[in-house]
Amino acid sequence: MMNRDTFKIIENYMILCMGDSAHDKDHIYRVLYNAMDIAATEQNVDYDVLICACLLHDIGRKEQLENSKLCHAMVGGEKAYQFLVENSFDTAFADKVKHCIQTHRYRQYNPPQSLEAKILFDSDKIDATGTLGIARTLFYKGTVGEPLYSLLPDGRVSDGTTDENPSFFQEYKYKLEKLYDRFYTARGNEIAKERRQTAVSFYADMLREVSDTYNQGMELLDETLEEV
Structure with missing residues (x-):
């Protein structure tokens, strides 16, 4: 014992x-x-x-x-x-x-x-679920020197779905988003489901914030450079 x-x-x-x-x-x-x-x-x-x-x-x-x-x-x-x-x-x-x-x-x-x-x-x-899973993933990505996100060929932010290079968004789409269907026990599944929405919201909010920054900023920069 x-x-x-x-x-x-x-x-x-x-x-x-x-x-x-x-x-x-x-x-x-x-x-x-x-x-x-x-x-x-x-x-x-x-x-x-x-x-x-x-x-x-x-x-x-x-x-x-x-x-x-x-x-x-x-x-x-x-x-x-x-x-x-x-x-x-x-x-x-x-x-x-x-x-x-x-x-x-x-x-x-x-x-x-x-x-x-x-x-x-x-x-x-x-x-690895919920906001705790998000925080741990960000901590790890920073430790190994990986970025928050990757850029598409047109310079806009990728949501991570088709990324091959590692980033937080890539890790979220590849692993964190898919965790919730992988539990073996009823109680484990219950705990994970209780945490799911906070992770979904964090990712969606972060994607929106960085995408808005790039989309609006790139358009304004282009307009400014054309004027010059």
Whole structure:
């Protein structure tokens, strides 16, 4: 059974591994608390596996940040397994935690299978919904030096739908907008739906503001230059 001493051992290792500001220890705690909320509505949850997986699900972020070809979920799963085995946890338990971590990422392949993996997946995705998800995405984009938006060939602002180059608008259309149909649990889906409109409104308002600035400004600049 997970007790406070065991929790602290796992928590301390998590803290040592964290370095990404958008995926910091506060993100970990929010995911853990989301998971507790969801788990309370489910039956036969293995809380030991769930709590451990939530704490360790992003410990591979540093490796991915240093090498973009690496998947933090796959790296993190392996690191978690090794850590748990080295600290006398049962290999079967370590395997269950590893599965949760390696299937928590937003991808079509390798979906979560166990109930605990599905809860972790939903809990992590909830933290990418609503205004909190917007804020975290902007934080991350700034950290890696990516822009808010891209421009179309005519110089106007792209809404991100067909963009290939990374930006906040591209991330919103590619990922954030589509999150709300990807939840496995009823409670996770409920929480996400409650947050959805704030994200939609933020994106729409930001797109309108920057588009108006470009459209009006470009027209006025053209008129001024023609007059000169």
